Amino acid sequence: MVVLDGKALSTTIKNEIRIEVDQIIAKGDRPPHLAAVLVGNNPASEAYVGNKVRSCEQVGFSSTLIRRPETTTEEELLKIVSDLNEDADIDGFIVQLPLPSHINEEKVTLAINPHKDVDGFHPLNFGRMAQGLPAYLPATPQGVLLLLERNGIETSGQHVVIVGRSNIVGTPLGILMSRKDKMGNATVTITHSRTKDLAAETKRADILVAAIGIPNFITADMVKEGVVVIDVGINRIDDPTRKSGSRLVGDVDYDQVAPKSKAITPVPGGVGPMTVTALMLNTLKARKKEIRY
Ligand code: NAD
Numbered sequence: 001m002v003v004l005d006g007k008a009l010s011t012t013i014k015n016e017i018r019i020e021v022d023q024i025i026a027k028g029d030r031p032p033h034l035a036a037v038l039v040g041n042n043p044a045s046e047a048y049v050g051n052k053v054r055s056c057e058q059v060g061f062s063s064t065l066i067r068r069p070e071t072t073t074e075e076e077l078l079k080i081v082s083d084l085n086e087d088a089d090i091d092g093f094i095v096q097l098p099l100p101s102h103i104n105e106e107k108v109t110l111a112i113n114p115h116k117d118v119d120g121f122h123p124l125n126f127g128r129m130a131q132g133l134p135a136y137l138p139a140t141p142q143g144v145l146l147l148l149e150r151n152g153i154e155t156s157g158q159h160v161v162i163v164g165r166s167n168i169v170g171t172p173l174g175i176l177m178s179r180k181d182k183m184g185n186a187t188v189t190i191t192h193s194r195t196k197d198l199a200a201e202t203k204r205a206d207i208l209v210a211a212i213g214i215p216n217f218i219t220a221d222m223v224k225e226g227v228v229v230i231d232v233g234i235n236r237i238d239d240p241t242r243k244s245g246s247r248l249v250g251d252v253d254y255d256q257v258a259p260k261s262k263a264i265t266p267v268p269g270g271v272g273p274m275t276v277t278a279l280m281l282n283t284l285k286a287r288k289k290e291i292r293y
Helices: 006-026 043-059 074-086 105-111 123-130 139-150 170-178 198-202 254-260 271-287
Strands: 033-039 062-068 092-095 159-163 187-191 207-210 227-231 235-238 246-249 261-264
Touching: 006 043, 006 139, 006 271, 033 043, 033 074, 033 271, 043 062, 043 271, 062 074, 074 092, 074 105, 092 271, 123 170, 139 170, 139 227, 139 271, 159 170, 159 198, 170 187, 187 198, 227 254, 254 261
Parallel strands: 033 062, 033 092, 159 187, 159 207, 207 227, 227 261
Antiparallel strands: 235 246
16 A cells, blocks of 8 residues: 655655746746735634745745735725736735635635636636646646656546535546546546445545545445545544644545555645645746746
């Protein structure tokens, strides 16, 4: 069984990005610049944004963190988005989700200039991705593909079963893996909360992706021997043995499933770091204006 170490791979890829950034600077140009907008005090969002800012420092990007209180109005946030759209010094930006319930997330996502949409959440980028046209790919699916590719895991002809159909993970990953592309050509089944016999589907998977948001949901009896398991879930559970009183686990019961797997991602240290690294890659592409349309 191989542990797909996303932490180590993300360090490798960040070093590769750093080399490119050094070359940009050596030419007398400014480094890539990512901005992040954080509204409110959601602890998970704080941690994610903190990771993104730290990653920017590691790869030599400039970063700007715009923090606003929970009480920020939709109009105020749309003004921030519009200013970032116009700011020639910002190559790309993200508005960290979820937003407070009084703000319409769809409206905010639509307001982002698609050329600066390094999260790849704008429908224009999503539609272009679906048609196989150059686009900013959403970070988590891109991170998963990188993890498979760099570990030499073939997707062509494989049966991929994805549990979860969210717009940021399950659905775009299903599109990408079924495309006629290097890390595509898979036969994809997308399952969800209305799937009738989930275990029957997951047992057919050569590559199983769990993106559900329920701790330890995938158990050993739901997978076949020799499966490749990608656990996207990040769930905090109580653990009195830890100083903090809690720890992070995935959607897969790692201890049970790992012995049956050919390869598996740990949580933490699997898909999570790859997601942040994919965001760095998108920001570098934005700086280089690599994605043109
Ligand atoms: P979501 O809540 O938007 O979607 C969950 C999906 O799971 C839904 O499509 C739903 O149909 C499906 N589901 C729920 N219960 C089910 C059941 N009993 N059987 C089958 N399917 C079921 O989730 P999301 O935003 O895609 O996130 C999923 C998980 O991945 C969460 O734990 C989240 O924290 C994590 N996540 C991690 C990263 C990362 O970088 N590693 C990025 C995004 C999300």
